Amino acid sequence: MAVEGGVKCVKFLLFFFNFIFWLCGLAVIVVGILVQLTINNTIVMKNASGSAAPIVLIVVGFVIFFVSFFGCCGAWKENHCMVTMFAVFLSIIVLAEIGIAIAGYVFRGKLNGIVNDQLKDLISKYNSSKEIQETMNSLQKNLKCCGLNSSSDWKMYQQDGKSVPDSCCKNQTTGCGKGNMLDGNKVYQEGCQPTLETLLETNMKWVIVGALVIAVIQIMGIVFACMLMKGIRSGYEVM
Secondary structure, rough: OOOHHHHHHHHHHHHHHHHHHHHHHHHHHHHHHHHHHHHHOOOOOOHHHHHHHHHHHHHHHHHHHHHHHHHHHHHEEEEEHHHHHHHHHHHHHHHHHHHHHHHHHHHOHHHHHHHHHHHHHHHHOHHHOOOHHHHHHHHHHOOOOOOEHHHHHOOOOOOOOOOHHHHEOOOOOOOOOOOOOOOOOOOEEEEEEHHHHHHHHHHHHHHHHHHHHHHEEEEEEEEHHHHHHHHHHHHHHHO
């Protein structure tokens, strides 16, 4: 028996909101991928918590994508079982997103220590690994910075104590960093830690805001699903 009146309106609203959820799922996936790429391209994170939030966000995005399709079918066919399962799955997703927001907020407080340790490790091992050189060079070139706190952090880079990697140079040419550690006209003087922390904090804020906004929208979807479940069940009882 098809639902009628106000419940029928709820049915179409639920269908519409599931389409919004489907778009939200895509948005969550995109935000998660962008944050993960930013972390991977800027620094080697040995601490697993550093990339946990965006990875979980990507997984949640895929779950939202498929659950929203499930909800659309349940609403359109007025299937009590499918709508019930949709509401249950959506409730679990909301709890997961709240957990992601909390994890992102907690991780923000650990950024300073993690970034400091990782940059120190990259600088101290710069001459021992080509992979580390490429990572640090890419970081300094992209963020337009030099060293941890300043260009002076490269004193152990060469025996003269006055040279920095060419990636610190404002106009990069072979050997441009030799003997120019304190030359502000040729070499970036600002360290990479403050810039990198700001970049990562901005991305974590997007994770937190995205998770909370979508969770609020999904709570509305759960309410509509419950209303439709009640309407479908009432229809069965009349029959």
